Amino acid sequence: MDKSSMDSPGSKSAKRPCISPSSPDTAPKTSIGNQIFCNRPLYMKSIKAVGFDMDYTLAQYKVDTFESLVYQQTVQNLVCKYNYPSELLSWVFDSDYMVRGLVIDKKEGNILKMDCYKYVKVAYHGFKELSKEEKLLIYGNTLVSTSYDQPEYALIDTLFSLAEAYLFAQLVEFKDKYPGKFLKPVDYACLYKDVRKAVDLCHRDGTLKQKVAEDPKRYINEDKSIVPMLKGLRESNRATFMVTNSLWDYTCVVMNFICGSSAVNDGTKFDWLQYFDVVITGSAKPNFFKEDNHANLFEVEPESGMLINTNDGSPLLQVGNIIARVSTKDKSSARKVFQGGNVVHLYPLLEIEASSQVLYVGDHIYGDILSSKKTLGWRTMLVIPELDREVQLLRKLKKNCENVRSLRSGCIALEDRLHCLNTNQKSNHDENLKHERDKMRLNYQTSLSELHKQFHPKWGQLMKAGYQNSRFAHQVERYACLYTSQVSNLGLSSQNQYYRPNEDSMQHEYAIMDKVDAN
Structure with missing residues (x-):
């Protein structure tokens, strides 16, 4: 696009996360773009409930x-x-x-x-x-x-x-x-x-x-692995739930589409609900995750979309314990669709006792991951659709990355030599070394810039800023127990997978290991 045009300005840490270990040796090897990466140990066997956001998590928009x-x-x-x-x-x-x-x-x-x-x-x-x-x-x-x-x-x-x-x-x-x-x-x-x-x-x-x-197909990617992943979680006797800010009518349209229903806009088709114990719409995240948030919980009648415990739209006084009423009904007929409320309402509905038993999957680092992790202590998985392309490019550009690291190490070594010469007052070699250092520094800066442009011509590598982790990468590492490119990747591993990160290393440990490797 011509940026000079008045009509249209613009134009088109030291810690190393691990890749999820493979399941049995007989299992097919998962493509690196579909693997789950681990920041903190997570044993799926201890997870009793798995929850999902909808928009940009279960539903991957184009x-x-x-x-x-x-x-x-x-x-x-x-x-x-x-x-x-x-x-x-x-x-x-x-x-x-x-x-x-x-x-x-x-x-x-x-x-x-x-x-x-x-x-x-x-x-x-x-x-x-x-x-x-x-x-x-x-x-x-x-x-x-x-x-x-x-x-x-x-x-x-x-x-x-x-x-x-x-x-x-x-x-x-x-x-x-x-x-x-x-x-x-x-x-x-x-x-x-x-x-x-x-x-x-x-x-x-x-x-x-x-x-x-x-026309959902125009705006949402089809992923035929979503339903098998949800079925696998259900068959492993885990509770599954969804907490979305979208309201019921839109939620039903989107979930019908991604679960393969032939009646996307048919307001009488709710087959997809079989994959969830509880669905909470209009949740107003991140406030939903605050236990002192006193938002009312409404039951939703799926057929009409009406809120049941209201009087012409105004909340009715909730006499007694609404949670006790909805959670003690016969499971086959119990209502499972709600609107509003907060996390305090959710626990009895799921029959879970500890926040550490919940794994929540979302795409928003603040609205989904930080809030549920920091406030509640839930285990978290962040969906990063861009990660697929990022890791594929990293693999392709591995030699370029190694060259950049080598140039940076060379610059540091020359700086150390110059400092040593200055300390010993051997200044006759300084100018040559300075010239060599400046040349290598320029080579390094150029190579680093060109490497970043391979990922994005303006902003560079998603997870890096210069040679350090980006602000976004720092947030991912800090708050996401797991991260991956799409939610259905959760179905590619065992339901009892033990996710383990690589060993943490301090900078002095890297220095020692580098010297050992060099010897």
Whole structure:
């Protein structure tokens, strides 16, 4: 896309996680892109209940079509509801441009990629990359923030955020070039606020969900391994549940599709419910995971979608223990679909005693994984669809990665030699060594940059920022017990799998092992 065009700015730790060990030797070897990686030991035999998010977890949306739909509807809202310039209507969305793990600086109009220590490694203002000097001027050599709940930052930590991030970058560039096009003065923070409101409106007014319901195959990937995976969990005598922010009508459409029902839009078909003990819709995560959240739990009548314990939509006083009533019914006739509530309602429904007995699978590092892990102590599995391509490229570029590491080690060795010579006042060799060091450093920086561009031309490797882990990788390592590319990978291993990470190593241990290997 021509970024000069007014009509359409923009264009298309030391710890090493382990791969899930194979099941019996007779089992077929799992492709590396479909394997489960482990940060903390997890013995599946101790798991009594497995829960799932729906959107971007059980239902894997097609970014190019679904996020394009979000983008188009958002632009329509900006122009028609918020009086933005009509030129926006000719803009298009590049689904490949943005990646997860970025941070939006709403005040400056910048989009940032940080390392695990929160130092800015890559930054763009609109679609213009900031130079090293510009980054230092704005962010210096200090941490951008010790926390990201401040209003001046927004996180791109879910694939749902890619369209709004791209549109924000376009608006930043458009504002800088044509400030007079706006009916009132706007700053970058105002642009982001309006984009956020326009996106929320798309979800509230039902336009997005209606489009998906009309043609699910256009927007959602088919995965025929989902049902066998769910059946395997059920047959292993584990409880299964789903907690989703989507409401019942949309949930039913999506689950009918991914479970292979021929009647996707038939509101009388609920065969997919056989794979779950409990389904909680409209959960308002992450607040659902807070035990002091006093949201009412409503029963949903699947046939009509009506909330049962209400009076014309108003909550009825819940006399007695609603959980005791719904959980002591005959299991064959007990209702299993609910709306709202919180995690306190969930435990009796699942008949589990300890939070460590729950494994929850989701795609959102904050809304699903951090909240359930940090607040409740649940075991967690993060779904990262981009991981498949990432690990395939890592395998393909293994020699390139080794070359970059070798160059970095060479730079460090030359620095040490220079320091030694200076200490011994043998300065006659300094200039040659300095020249050699500078040449190797430049070679290293160029090679590292080219390596990153193999993964993404703008943002580089998802899990790295420079030579260190990215902020996103740090969050994955910290909060996800397991992580994998798609939820159905859970069905490729034994239901009693013992996931074990590789041995943790400190930096001094690596140094010793490297010298042993060299000898």
